[in-house]
Amino acid sequence: MLINVSKWKYLPLLVFALAWALYLANSGGVNIYILDEAKNAECAREMFERSDLIVPTFNQVLRTDKPPLHYFFMMLSYSVYGVNPFAARFFSALFGALTVLTTFLFARKYAGSKTALLTAMVLLASVHLSIQFHLAVPDPYLVFFMTAAIFSFYLFLKEEKALYGWTLYAALGFGTLAKGPVAIALPGLIFLLYLIFSKQFKWAIIGKLHPFAGALLVLAIALPWFLWVHIKTNGAWTEGFFLKHNLGRFTEEMEGHGGTFMATILFVLVGLFPFSVYMPQAIVKAFKKRHNEFVLFNLIVGLTIIGFFMLSKTRLPNYTVPALPYLAVLTALFLNEKLLEQKALRTGLWVAAGISLILVPALLIALQTDPALYEVKNVGWYFLLFPILMLAAVVFLYQQKTETALSLMLAGGISVALVFFGMAFPKIDSQNPVAKSIHLLEGKEVRYFQKFNASYSFNLKREIKEIEAEEMAAFFDEYPDGVIISTKKKISAIDLPETAEVSFSAQDTFESPVTVLITRKK
Structure with a gap:
């Protein structure tokens, strides 16, 4: 099944369409309520109302949390669809789907069609990504442009085409407009580490990357707005953003979002569930195959992003999302290798099935013990399809139908996302004050x-x-x-x-x- 489908010439279009449909599912049927969504969507509304592309405000007070790229796209969407939840989230879904498509195409180019399809399956099954790409926040934009920049870097090293070089720097520029200097610092660290570990850290190679010309392109894209907002706010936005929301978040715990460094690893495991049950094996396998440049590249990118945010004092689940495309590729490489070795996949699938069996009772207990959600305490039953699909996957794996088992894991992840956004969350949302x-x-x-x-x-x-x-x-x-x-x-x-x-x-x-x-x- 996977072998035949993976060679279908319209598969990239199907992957993109499925991802976009999944990330748009009922995006207009749930209120803008979560704090970050509310502030981002309202900030964009106020800028839209004033026809102001420079000064972001929330409740007419200067907002220094984020640069403006997501505001710009929300304003564009408001002009087409009106000011509503669907419009606020429209481009988040689009950039999420583009991230899946870009990762699929990258994996297909260097690892083959079947691994690319498995990579897409790992990403599409992720409920965390479905949630992230449903939100009116800057992260979907950052994830896409950072992914595009990092993939372009590898493509340029392999093929030395000018297009990839300019795409690299353009993506860094737009990523900076999405979330600030992290869009330069983190990819820059990744590039340095990869060049060192792949033994390509040479002046000749660095020169081919045209770093000075590239820096000028990044500045041409990002700097005008940063200068303009600095001038119009007398430096208030610059001080608030760079000192509080960048340096402050990295060096101090903010807004109660702390915890041990192990929380970062947990965010990653939850982030790619259910296929993350194979991630530890995939990383170990990748380390053993690090002589392969493509494997080494994805390994370095994924682990660098995780390590970077393990050092941060403020820890949030969305911080590690940029690592997920590369971890999905490593997981897909492992799965592709083990398709004919059912025993190697059994333990992971049993773990995933076991967690799925806990999900429904855990939700029922959590909802019954929360006074604010007691009226929707039976919502947990909506997710009963997930453990059924996961147990069916176990049965098919033991029947040596590995591809069917993996397809059921995909169906299970997608079912959770669709049930969550289409049925469960609207009821939960109706209970907010x-x-x-x-x-x-x-x-x-x-x-x-x-x-x-x-x-x-x-x-x-x-x-x-x-x-x-x-x-x-x-x-x-x-x-x-x-x-x-x-x-x-x-x-x-x-x-x-x-x-x-x-x-x-x-x-x-x-x-x-x-x-x-x-x-x-x-």
């Missing part, structure tokens, strides 16, 4: 006290001004139907005016704050 209360704020004067859920800004599509405690009584006198958003913790520290009351309270989904709405007493 913004979805429950947004109708109470529409058409009314709204303020916030000290802290508020960022999703309110995007859903209301307007600025929410801050209010002080001593101003609340006057606010309700002027706007009897007005609403003040805050959190239970912030409100408990003050005395509300006698004319005001908490009229709505709900636990934030997946977060610790309790959102409250304060209105005039009836």
